[in-house]
Amino acid sequence: MMIKTLHKDDRELLEGLIEARPSAVRRLYDDILPAVIYWVEQNNGTEDDARDLFQEALIALFRRLENGEFELTCTLKSFVRIICRNLWLTHLRDRRKIDATPLEEVEPAEPDADLLGQLERSERNALYFRHFDDLGEKCRQILAWFFEKVPLAEIARRLGSSENYIKKRKFECKEKLIRAVREDPRFEELS
Amino acid sequence: MEQPDKYDQIERFLRDEMTPEERRAFEQQLSGDRALQDELRLHAELAETLQGEQVHRLRAVLKETDRTWQRPDDARGPGKVVGIGLRQILAIAATLALLVVSWQLFFRPDRISDREQLFAAQFEPYPMVLAQRDGQDSSTAEGLQAKAVNAYSSADYAAAAEAFTRLADSRPDQSAYLFYAAVSELAAGHPELAAPSFRELLSREDHLFVEQSRWYLALAYWKQGEYEQAEELLRQIQPGQAKYEEAREMLDR
Numbered sequence: 072m073m074i075k076t077l078h079k080d081d082r083e084l085l086e087g088l089i090e091a092r093p094s095a096v097r098r099l100y101d102d103i104l105p106a107v108i109y110w111v112e113q114n115n116g117t118e119d120d121a122r123d124l125f126q127e128a129l130i131a132l133f134r135r136l137e138n139g140e141f142e143l144t145c146t147l148k149s150f151v152r153i154i155c156r157n158l159w160l161t162h163l164r165d166r167r168k169i170d171a172t173p174l175e176e177v178e179p180a181e182p183d184a185d186l187l188g189q190l191e192r193s194e195r196n197a198l199y200f201r202h203f204d205d206l207g208e209k210c211r212q213i214l215a216w217f218f219e220k221v222p223l224a225e226i227a228r229r230l231g232s233s234e235n236y237i238k239k240r241k242f243e244c245k246e247k248l249i250r251a252v253r254e255d256p257r258f259e260e261l262s
Numbered sequence: 263m264e265q266p267d268k269y270d271q272i273e274r275f276l277r278d279e280m281t282p283e284e285r286r287a288f289e290q291q292l293s294g295d296r297a298l299q300d301e302l303r304l305h306a307e308l309a310e311t312l313q314g315e316q317v318h319r320l321r322a323v324l325k326e327t328d329r330t331w332q333r334p335d336d337a338r339g340p341g342k343v344v345g346i347g348l349r350q351i352l353a354i355a356a357t358l359a360l361l362v363v364s365w366q367l368f369f370r371p372d373r374i375s376d377r378e379q380l381f382a383a384q385f386e387p388y389p390m391v392l393a394q395r396d397g398q399d400s401s402t403a404e405g406l407q408a409k410a411v412n413a414y415s416s417a418d419y420a421a422a423a424e425a426f427t428r429l430a431d432s433r434p435d436q437s438a439y440l441f442y443a444a445v446s447e448l449a450a451g452h453p454e455l456a457a458p459s460f461r462e463l464l465s466r467e468d469h470l471f472v473e474q475s476r477w478y479l480a481l482a483y484w485k486q487g488e489y490e491q492a493e494e495l496l497r498q499i500q501p502g503q504a505k506y507e508e509a510r511e512m513l514d515r
Binding site: 092109122137215242252 | 265266269300307309311314316320322327331333432435458459465
């Protein structure tokens with residue numbers, strides 16, 4: 072995967088994000104989150120909103136990096152701030168609170184279509200993650216492998232089970248996840 | 263159709279594992295069935311969102327970082343009433359324990375006050391060296407620079423910080439914008455917002471404000487009570503460099 076940035080530091084941080092390196096994530100928090108909290112609080116939000124938003128932004132950015140070549144035409148700090156602003160305005164629109172500060176006219180970069188798609192769905196994604204976390208450990212493992220397109224026979228081998236059993240468990244786990252998502256009142260609002 | 267069969271069909275469609283005939287039949291069914299369309303979309307989004315072990319690893323790191331990361335105190339608005347959660351209670355307990363141990367050594371009120379006074383005595387916003395451009399329309403770069411310079415010159419540092427930050431975002435090659443954005447944040451009482459920008463300026467090392475950025479970053483740390491980091495930077499300021507005398511004065515306090 073090719074990452075182009077204006078500054079070497081930014082490239083290292085993005086590589087750290089892709090590798091889920093705790094030191095890189097910590098630096099992103101130290102360097103960027105205070106400004107995001109400040110801006111969200113000026114726009115009808117709380118510190119907790121900003122923290123949730125920041126995590127959604129980093130996961131969306133992670134997914135975008137996974138999808139191939141990525142070129143940053145401004146600093147990483149600016150870019151994450153732009154993502155967060157986009158996300159927050161989307162959230163406010165979803166909550167029918169549209170009196171947010173409009174985005175500045177002078178923006179250094181625009182998220183590309185791929186990333187915009189991630190941002191548009193990010194609240195739904197957060198909801199999916201939340202219900203996924205509520206599943207049992209074995210369910211999470213089976214589904215994680217299944218979504219990664221690991222064949223059922225291979226999942227069975229890794230867990231020391233039969234393919235038929237894994238197929239049945241996979242269905243039960245997915246059914247449980249889908250039911251929980253559909254029963255969540257936020258899901259209707261976000262659809 | 264039984265639910266397991268339906269799931270199986272949707273998954274095979276999404277993974278492109280159907281024969282052409284099966285695919286045609288499924289697409290035909292899909293076109294007239296709104297519920298099936300919704301179901302397909304949900305399966306697709308779940309697969310896309312949850313696939314890959316690495317994203318789950320990243321989420322675990324994010325959760326842990328978020329649990330332990332604390333917002334710098336200076337980032338809270340003055341007089342704001344903040345609810346206390348478990349995270350804050352644990353942080354306060356840890357801080358109190360540390361305070362009890364180190365009170366006599368480091369945190370005597372007279373000493374804090376001395377340090378605050380020293381900051382107040384040493385900090386002054388850097389003189390404005392950018393040209394005042396014509397322009398009223400802040401949707402243009404010229405207009406925004408005019409607004410930023412005006413705000414800075416009239417000591418409206420909050421407005422200057424906002425305008426210079428936007429300029430810095432749009433022109434990352436112009437280190438002066440980031441420098442003035444950071445100085446404005448510091449002057450507006452937000453050292454925690456200023457420090458990351460000064461750190462970024464120090465990492466660039468190819469502009470006119472390197473020495474000044476080191477000095478102001480030291481002041482930003484100082485203002486946040488991070489004296490060790492501040493002193494380390496102050497010690498790096500060499501004779502002949504900007505602010506050497508002032509740095510010695512702070513170190514010899």
